[in-house]
Amino acid sequence: GDSVTQMEGPVTLSEEAFLTINCTYTATGYPSLFWYVQYPGEGLQLLLKATKADDKGSNKGFEATYRKETTSFHLEKGSVQVSDSAVYFCALSDLQGGSEKLVFGKGTKLTVNP
Amino acid sequence: DTGVSQDPRHKITKRGQNVTFRCDPISEHNRLYWYRQTLGQGPEFLTYFQNEAQLEKSRLLSDRFSAERPKGSFSTLEIQRTEQGDSAMYLCASSLGGFNEKLFFGSGTQLSVL
Numbered sequence: 321g322d323s324v325t326q327m328e329g330p331v332t333l334s335e336e337a338f339l340t341i342n343c344t345y346t347a348t349g350y351p352s353l354f355w356y357v358q359y360p361g362e363g364l365q366l367l368l369k370a371t372k373a374d375d376k377g378s379n380k381g382f383e384a385t386y387r388k389e390t391t392s393f394h395l396e397k398g399s400v401q402v403s404d405s406a407v408y409f410c411a412l413s414d415l416q417g418g419s420e421k422l423v424f425g426k427g428t429k430l431t432v433n434p
Numbered sequence: 435d436t437g438v439s440q441d442p443r444h445k446i447t448k449r450g451q452n453v454t455f456r457c458d459p460i461s462e463h464n465r466l467y468w469y470r471q472t473l474g475q476g477p478e479f480l481t482y483f484q485n486e487a488q489l490e491k492s493r494l495l496s497d498r499f500s501a502e503r504p505k506g507s508f509s510t511l512e513i514q515r516t517e518q519g520d521s522a523m524y525l526c527a528s529s530l531g532g533f534n535e536k537l538f539f540g541s542g543t544q545l546s547v548l
Contacts, residue, residue: 324476352534363437363538363540364527364537364539369536371534413534419479419490420489420490421467421482422477422479422537423479424476424477424478425476426474426475427475427476
């Protein structure tokens with residue numbers, strides 16, 4: 321079945337550091353890929369998405385590029401802020417897999433220190 | 435837009451008891467999803483509705499679980515004869531439209547089965 325693998329956390333960075341959170345996937349068809357973020361005490365919210373190979377999703381300084389050849393969708397940000405501290409979830413949806421559900425990775429907790 | 439609301443926020447129950455959770459989606463959203471999340475894991479899909487029709491159920495949704503969305507607005511998730519393994523955060527999400535549309539998540543109901 322479809323699955324998502326994220327790098328193990330937690331990740332601790334200093335403000336203005338470069339962030340990469342790795343995400344790879346396994347899917348039956350050609351999935352759409354997403355990053356969701358959960359800030360402390362809040363519900364998950366969509367950060368960015370990409371629906372086809374080579375698409376780049378971007379939002380709030382975060383970027384991720386859909387790489388079909390490496391089945392990856394790594395999240396990057398050039399300069400993190402304390403306010404970016406949250407749990408980040410990579411996810412996919414694969415209609416060809418027979419379902420419209422989102423399949424999530426385990427999440428990566430990011431802490432940014434001043 | 436008041437967001438997705440879930441009630442209660444926390445529920446403590448004894449093994450064998452029945453519990454019911456409620457989800458109020460964003461008013462114009464026709465799709466409603468239930469997910470379950472345990473500590474250190476990403477959300478796992480349980481079921482979803484388009485309007486009042488339940489279109490997909492996960493194999494995780496045993497016979498003890500039932501979900502309804504009687505008028506295509508709010509939804510309830512009932513767990514009968516709770517077990518300790520049911521302890522988790524139950525998340526509700528809604529969206530406008532279908533596949534690949536942004537999901538808006540509630541803050542969840544934390545269930546603890548003693």
